[in-house]
Amino acid sequence: MKKLALGCDHVGFILKQDLLAHLHSKGIEVIDKGTWSEERTDYPRYASAVAEAVIQGEVDGGLLICGTGVGISITANKFPGIRAVVCSEPYSAQLSRQHNDTNVLAFGSRVVGLELAKMIVDAWLAAEFEGGRHQARVQAISEIEQRRE
Template sequence: MKIAMGADHAGFRLKDELKSYIESLGHTVADLGCNCADSVDYPDYALAVCDQVVSGEADKGILICGTGIGMTIAANKVPGIRCALVSDLFSAKATREHNDTNVLSLGERVIGPGVAQEIVKIWLETEFSNGERHRNRINKVKALEDKYAIHP
């Protein structure tokens, strides 16, 4: 599986640690930056990752900032993205099984690398349950997205 990863200045260290871990699980990682502690704007990196996921260039995406909140907000503005901010193992599994998330957001200042690795592993390995009730709910979210999308 190809995973697009992006982080801002407050998340690049965890991104670098997780990149090696994800590769050790047998996945390919597209590292879309940032790669330094210089202040950058998280929406730029959220968009780069989400563009790859929506286009099919990447199968899934992982975003990291200080709290994960900003990245999650920005990612969920992109049509076709279902991004969840996760800081525990139960939510990592549930967000894949029930919400079919295609982007995971993490906060470097919120969780440590060990927990982040466990979250990522569960999130990458868990399949969408594809049950009728979950599919119906995702379709309703898609309808909201379509209703409020700005069409040029």
């Protein structure tokens, strides 16, 4: 992934700023979808902005941060075509890309610190969808989404 959308609520703002620098140092272009301060705000707004950017092909994938990563990932997963995963360690992040073709990664700033967040992001970015037997499962997810629309 060469271009990402990044979004967070007020709880994730500091970690988002640090990850922006990390991603830029790796040559990854980042579109910052907010928030832009520690002033209290609600995560659905930013999850929606990142999900829309992914769906519209504006970016290759998205990163989301809230307190736990749970609420912001639930919101992103409401969008057809989004496969968001919340991870607290690198192994699940890697496998989520390899087996589930995730296109949005979420985590909690109250759960992981900066160095662990960097490892999670790096593992997710380095992994590629393996297809094969996993393709049928991803297709099944898409079919479920289409029935629900």
